[in-house]
Amino acid sequence: MKLLLQFIFSLVLLSCIQETKNKSVTENLSDPFLDDHSYSNLNEIKTRHLHLELDVNFRSKKIFGVARHRMLNLNNADTAIFDIKGIEIQKVTTGEKNAENEADFVIGKYDKDSILGQPLLVKIDPKDSIVNIYYKTTENSEALDWLEPKLTSSKLHPFLYTQGQAILTRTWIPIQDSPSNRFTYSAEVKVPKHLKAVMSAKNSREKSENGIYNFSMPNSIPSYLIALAVGDLNYTPLSSNTGFYCEPQLTKKCKNEFVDLPKMLVAAEKLYGKYRWNQYDLLVLPYSFPFGGMENPMLTFVNPTIITGDRSLVSVIAHELAHSWSGNLVSNKTWNDFWINEGFTVYFEHRIMEELYGKEIADILALVEIFELDEEIIRIKNSKHPEDSKLLLNLNQRNPDEGMTDIAYVKGAWFLRSLEARAGRKVFDKFLNYYFSSFAFSTISTRDFIDYLKKNLLSQQNIDFNYNEWINQEGLPNNKIEISSPRLLKMKELAYKFSNEEDVFAPKIRYERIRIKKKIKKKKIVEQLKKEDFITQEWQMFIRYLPKSITVDKLERLNSYFGFNRTENAEIALDWFTLCINANYDGVLPDIERFLRKIGRRKFVLPLYELLAQKPQYKNFAKTLFDSQKNYYHAVTKNSVEKLFMN
Numbered sequence: 001m002k003l004l005l006q007f008i009f010s011l012v013l014l015s016c017i018q019e020t021k022n023k024s025v026t027e028n029l030s031d032p033f034l035d036d037h038s039y040s041n042l043n044e045i046k047t048r049h050l051h052l053e054l055d056v057n058f059r060s061k062k063i064f065g066v067a068r069h070r071m072l073n074l075n076n077a078d079t080a081i082f083d084i085k086g087i088e089i090q091k092v093t094t095g096e097k098n099a100e101n102e103a104d105f106v107i108g109k110y111d112k113d114s115i116l117g118q119p120l121l122v123k124i125d126p127k128d129s130i131v132n133i134y135y136k137t138t139e140n141s142e143a144l145d146w147l148e149p150k151l152t153s154s155k156l157h158p159f160l161y162t163q164g165q166a167i168l169t170r171t172w173i174p175i176q177d178s179p180s181n182r183f184t185y186s187a188e189v190k191v192p193k194h195l196k197a198v199m200s201a202k203n204s205r206e207k208s209e210n211g212i213y214n215f216s217m218p219n220s221i222p223s224y225l226i227a228l229a230v231g232d233l234n235y236t237p238l239s240s241n242t243g244f245y246c247e248p249q250l251t252k253k254c255k256n257e258f259v260d261l262p263k264m265l266v267a268a269e270k271l272y273g274k275y276r277w278n279q280y281d282l283l284v285l286p287y288s289f290p291f292g293g294m295e296n297p298m299l300t301f302v303n304p305t306i307i308t309g310d311r312s313l314v315s316v317i318a319h320e321l322a323h324s325w326s327g328n329l330v331s332n333k334t335w336n337d338f339w340i341n342e343g344f345t346v347y348f349e350h351r352i353m354e355e356l357y358g359k360e361i362a363d364i365l366a367l368v369e370i371f372e373l374d375e376e377i378i379r380i381k382n383s384k385h386p387e388d389s390k391l392l393l394n395l396n397q398r399n400p401d402e403g404m405t406d407i408a409y410v411k412g413a414w415f416l417r418s419l420e421a422r423a424g425r426k427v428f429d430k431f432l433n434y435y436f437s438s439f440a441f442s443t444i445s446t447r448d449f450i451d452y453l454k455k456n457l458l459s460q461q462n463i464d465f466n467y468n469e470w471i472n473q474e475g476l477p478n479n480k481i482e483i484s485s486p487r488l489l490k491m492k493e494l495a496y497k498f499s500n501e502e503d504v505f506a507p508k509i510r511y512e513r514i515r516i517k518k519k520i521k522k523k524k525i526v527e528q529l530k531k532e533d534f535i536t537q538e539w540q541m542f543i544r545y546l547p548k549s550i551t552v553d554k555l556e557r558l559n560s561y562f563g564f565n566r567t568e569n570a571e572i573a574l575d576w577f578t579l580c581i582n583a584n585y586d587g588v589l590p591d592i593e594r595f596l597r598k599i600g601r602r603k604f605v606l607p608l609y610e611l612l613a614q615k616p617q618y619k620n621f622a623k624t625l626f627d628s629q630k631n632y633y634h635a636v637t638k639n640s641v642e643k644l645f646m647n
């Protein structure tokens with residue numbers, strides 16, 4: 001390792017960095033390159049292409065890598081600054097491979113809360129355009145989830161996957177880790193021979209004999225979309241340009257669940273223009289994956305909790321597919337603009353669902369989400385950061401994961417829905433089509449969007465719309481459009497009746513007179529509502545409509561009819577367990593424990609631990625369970641839950 005500590009060099013640069021990090025978000029918006037969550041000097045020098053050479057070692061649970069950055073020096077910079085966190089830098093060179101010169105580098109201090117990690121400052125000659133960083137990951141590389149064979153479906157082979165969003169790519173690749181920069185990438189990855197590597201790039205469908213895989217992503221993407229997974233994986237095509245990877249045992253189940261994917265792609269293209277990434281595949285991960293899905297380009301990572309057997313959670317697939325336009329084609333410039341990724345995607349997801357399954361289903365999905373948004377707004381109002389219910393956030397000196405709330409997703413989508421209602425669907429669709437092609441393969445800030453909206457929709461159509469209230473004020477404006485669903489009203493009625501002593505689910509017996517061989521006979525008919533009579537979202541809303549004070553006796557009766565305690569449907573499980581904890585139904589604790597030992601998706605895990613930790617009688621149960629389980633959760637989930645038990 002050549003580590004030359006040039007005192008003045010580092011001191012001057014580090015003081016510059018500190019100053020940058022303390023700037024307010026409004027100042028940053030005026031500078032297109034500054035990002036609260038990256039140390040990189042993108043306004044001076046930036047990566048245009050990244051080539052990775054990775055050796056994935058399951059025995060030591062480490063990746064040994066070289067990151068070769070081909071850079072554009074905009075400003076005669078003599079230093080290139082990268083983000084790193086939890087990785088060990090071994091050597092830095094400049095120049096083409098095999099004709100490299102060793103470069104001096106300095107690693108800055110960790111920031112106060114260790115959110116950003118450390119800056120890696122590399123001294124370069126302004127003529128150098130290639131910087132090669134030799135490194136290895138450590139047990140603190142939070143993007144990486146190394147799974148023992150017992151945590152996979154087959155229980156035979158280990159599994160590795162990465163999760164880079166928001167700022168974890170720097171924990172497995174030394175990189176300028178800001179969504180404001182886009183670049184192309186390629187990779188050569190070596191893995192154990194019996195396993196297969198896949199990336200968010202062009203993939204080979206077959207297993208390689210020597211365990212070496214080559215990848216290329218010819219379209220420019222932001223750093224958080226680089227992704228890798230390694231495991232015992234098979235490919236199954238669904239159409240000429242769609243398919244999925246999964247462990248062999250899951251193939252049949254997945255094929256049944258994902259059968260509508262080709263139709264979703266056709267519907268999405270019909271709405272907002274050509275799919276620009278050539279191939280669209282899914283990768284089914286083990287249960288510890290912290291998100292429902294992650295829109296890694298060309299290869300969406302999905303959580304197995306969406307495989308329910310009845311395709312009732314396929315809106316997650318529509319959501320991730322929609323990201324191929326909103327998020328991946330047009331990306332948020334900073335994490336303060338996260339709604340630009342998610343609000344557009346939820347809006348687009350509902351439109352795809354409407355095309356495929358009709359308005360009623362799309363409305364039910366939207367109403368389930370708005371119910372959650374109303375609760376989220378109350379939670380945020382009473383939190384340390386009541387300003388977080390604005391669409392444009394200020395996450396300076398905070399972990400950008402704190403901005404991943406229903407505000408970005410649902411309030412963002414509702415903003416666009418209300419705008420659509422005001423402009424008319426035809427006009428609004430045309431506007432969105434132009435939006436996606438105007439900003440294709442670029443990153444935009446909220447301010448860029450406002451300018452575009454004013455110019456291309458509001459002034460053109462002479463529309464007066466309170467976009468500023470939606471974007472810069474807390475809560476929900478009054479012009480939020482209202483929708484309703486007769487099917488959900490029925491669930492409300494059932495919940496009301498059931499909680500008011502009418503057992504609407506008990507078998508009802510009636511007799512019908514029928515004629516058999518000229519004789520009139522009485523036939524006994526038993527009628528009873530069944531679980532299959534309603535879709536997941538109807539059950540979710542039924543459970544939410546029940547009062548928190550419901551008696552344990554009634555909960556047990558519902559469980560005897562529908563088996564909610566042991567449901568395999570994680571969405572229903574979350575609502576059911578929430579109700580049970582609120583109603584102090586102790587009998588359900590073993591089932592909650594089983595659930596929290598199986599699933600690592602933060603959406604399900606965090607609220608349950610949160611609720612248990614708030615109840616004095618369940619706090620110890622939750623703490624003991626979390627302590628024994630935390631190393632199984634991905635860092636995204638683990639770090640969020642850990643905070644609950646800190647004081």
Ligand SMILES: [Zn+2]
Binds near residue numbers: 319323341342
């Ligand atoms: Zn999303």
